[in-house]
Amino acid sequence: MQQSRLERAGKHRELIVLLHAFCQSPKALKPVKDAVRDTYPDADIYAPILPFAGPWGWLCTRDATEVVVDIIKHIEKIIELRSQDRAGGAGQDDPGEYESIILIGHSMGAVMARKVAIVAHGQPDRSDCPTLAAPFEPAFRAYLQPRPWAKKIRRIVLIAGMNRGWTPSSAMDWWTSTKWNVGIWVGETLFGGFPIIFDIRQGAVFSIQTRLQWLALMHYERERRGSRPDIVVTQLLGTVDDIVSPDDSVDYAVDTSNEEEGDGREKSYFYLEVPNSGHADVVRLKRPRNVEAEIARDNFVTARQPGQSAKAFKQICDEQRYVVFRRALCNSPASLAADPCTVNREQMMDSLPRPPNWDVTDLVFVIHGIRDKGFWTQKIARAIKQEAAGRKKDFRSVTTSYGYFAMAPFVLWWVRKQKAEWLMDQYAEARAHYPRADFSYVGHSNGTYLVARALRDYPAARFKRIVLAGSVVRRDYRWHDLVGKRVEKVLNYVATGDWVVAISRRACSPSAGSIWAAPGTTAFAMPPPAPSNRSATLRAHMVQATRSATGRTSPGLSYREICRRRTPRSRAPSSRYWAVARRDCWSSLRP
Structure with a gap:
């Protein structure tokens, strides 16, 4: 990861962190970066090259915890650089710090983004509910206390994330499933189970620790919900994702466990469906000519019209992805709750996990x-x-x-x-x-x-x-x-x-x-x-x-x-x- 991947602009009010997918690179997120720049012209954007980048990323055997530590170290270097602006002649009106931090991740990068937010807030003191305590891994021993910038994290945008972890699912076609199963066998036998992609498999140590630590950070009884961090999480789900199944991308039990029905506080976790989008092309965005009008519209094109060319339909899909991403990036919780793209948890699965029962001992x-x-x-x-x-x-x-x-x-x-x-x-x-x-x-x-x-x-x-x-x-x-x-x-x-x-x-x-x-x-x-x-x-x-x-x-x-x-x-x-x-x-x- 390189600090040269930091793109500074304007008054440096926000810090946006973009984390790419497995075997991808920051170039794949350029449409996302452009959409972020349209929304936040004064933001600094950090899009590092992660160790699992490029076509040979599947050979990466670094531990996922080490990658998260590297990301946090680079974020702290950027924050230190921001504090030097005032001393460097930016003026007395410059506070020398970011107003907010937004974490955006695609696929595996989404898992890393959520882990960065968890570690930044330190190991929570759950003396109110000791059974929810989730100790950090040894790699995070230096981060047991909250980082000073943790409260600046205002939003996390997960694009086609794998919150529960991946599995070779029935959603895959036979050829994709065969490749995954062969890859699993090669990774377990020839590489000793150390490829980094195995760290986010369903049930893997990194994956489970992240889920339990998210519970420890965000899961409070109703009368103590004010103790949890004020973070809005938006998760973008492709409607034709044939790589990651809904059961893998959406962690029904953990993601929204802190938001029971009837909660008086605004919801903080939202699922938004992206029309005509798969796991890879969900980040292919194109700015519409009339952005404001498109963002305000309620209906989307979900199928190719008779006589419409494939190129024209593709452009419409790219523009619609741009609109949904912009909403996920900057809309308020109240607006997201009323958004037609927002999917209620109750509508996503026939048999949802039981709501939390705080009385069972x-x-x-x-x-x-x-x-x-x-x-x-x-x-x-x-x-x-x-x-x-x-x-x-x-x-x-x-x-x-x-x-x-x-x-x-x-x-x-x-x-x-x-x-x-x-x-x-x-x-x-x-x-x-x-x-x-x-x-x-x-x-x-x-x-x-x-x-x-x-x-x-x-x-x-x-x-x-x-x-x-x-x-x-x-x-x-x-x-x-x-x-x-x-x-x-x-x-x-x-x-x-x-x-x-x-x-x-x-x-x-x-x-x-x-x-x-x-x-x-x-x-x-x-x-x-x-x-x-x-x-x-x-x-x-x-x-x-x-x-x-x-x-x-x-x-x-x-x-x-x-x-x-x-x-x-x-x-x-x-x-x-x-x-x-x-x-x-x-x-x-x-x-």
Whole structure:
């Protein structure tokens, strides 16, 4: 990124930051820059060349957090340059600072723009709702406090953004979908999963951290909404976008979670549809001859008229994009709410996520393992909720499944990583729905791996209580760095006859940085807790299930039966062990 990409003009009243799309460049945003110049003739425009620019941008393996840090550093250099104008003879009337800052991003640049706004405001103090706290990534340790210019950010314009993260969706044609899937395989295998485009995949660390941090920054109860930043966000959606599906571009749960129906304060998040526009050509704008008249019109051409040439229709589409962009850039919230291009959230999806419920205090994830359809998870969740109801507690559950997971793909690390990304996508959705709820977790087999990986990779992930059964997490996993901080208690059910995990332990030699391949037949290796952290516990419950040399299984629970609310097919002692398991499971989850 280069400071020479700064274009200064007029009285330098505004700073406009333009961030281009993946494998694009600032040249692709020249029509957008021209429209910005028409609207703000006295603005300084900064359009850097990002590391993923150009046709070879797909080879970029820089971490997305590093790119955001570079953008912020350059913005601060520009602000410092602006402060020197007054000393350089601009006059006493020059305040030496920008009146406002506007962030504009296209596609991947839109994700970066929102992250810049988040980091600029520092890590929020959510003492009013600790469950919404979303710690910054290590790359942002120097930005825990708000930047002086953060309050100057007045608007964020997201053009064909991917707020929830991208996936190879059904919206793609077969050829585009094939290219994406081949690219994913190459990126995961040959590049070790490090291409920067993977950072904004649905469920990826950067993507989930951004969503949770946006909640922490903007999500307040109605009586405390004055605490959130005064930022207007407009998101432009192409009507014929066949690259990014609506479910990927619009984060229904997180984006407008702070704007419940009946809120007395003006809305701050708006979706505007751009007629006849796809993912790439949504930034192809052309200034109409009579700008004011076109901006004031309410109807748009949505189809080519009989006898109309393709060139004439293309010009009309370009002019209409210009009009919609100008409205998104400078119209007031009241005008945007009444704009015919504005799409109400209720009209965008048949089954919208539930509105935030601030009264629920506890939620439990129940996640199955490999070679399992996961039907039992609902039975476990029901048992927990029944126990909770008897104790006057309101427990909710998440028992969604990531599908049948065979052994062959389980040994592929990038496939396991994608399952962890699925879990964290569910986590972000649940956090938006239940802002005050303490999250707990019951996992079996691969479900234990998912929670361990989530806690390792995602700084914002936290669980109050964790119950593991048939764990595949290595014994030396660093629970002592988590227990008492992001985890309160861990209960590990150890099946002494778990031959599947025992064989896996001996057949696989885990690498130093891996999580998988720890034994589920022995307890975790844990140092004693620090004197100041005696209340934090990690307990192992040994369940009798041994296999003799003759191949006969003695009475007890197998690693599968631990996670099923039914009587195992064995002799009487098994029922006793199951009763203990159920009682301890509830005891570890209850407050």
